[in-house]
Amino acid sequence: MTEARPEIDQNRLVEQVLALTEEIDHAARIADWQRAALLSEQRSPLLMSFAPQQSPEALALIRRIQALDDVTLRGAQTAQSELVTDYRSAMDRTNAANRYNSVALMR
Known part of the structure; x- marks a missing residue:
């Protein structure tokens, strides 16, 4: 039974x-870059x-994390x-x- 425990912890x-x-x-979608960084x-x-x-x-969730990171990175670059x-x-x-102000002051 102790074998399943690490998997459960990894899933969490x-x-x-x-x-x-x-x-x-x-946070990135609303341009709250400080929160996104934190x-x-x-x-x-x-x-x-x-x-x-x-x-x-867990692998399926990791792929979802990677996809979200990809979208967030593209949004940040834009x-x-x-x-x-x-x-x-x-x-x-x-x-x-x-320049306008400089010319105006010369007159």
Whole structure:
């Protein structure tokens, strides 16, 4: 009976990691990057605790975790690209306003 105990603990661990992954995904979808980072820090040591051998049920959950991570990563990359574009646009507008102000002060 003691043989089944580690598998049960691993299943619970995988379920806990899945729950954190879902929370990370939700935080990323609402652009709460600080919360997503905090949850990722909490999740990381749990991921490292996964045993090499898993039950079929746990493997299915791990694949779901991987899929969610993939979606979250793509969303984060898109958000980063949008932020870079917005930043560059804002800097261009600021530079244009500074040039206008410089010319206006010369008159």
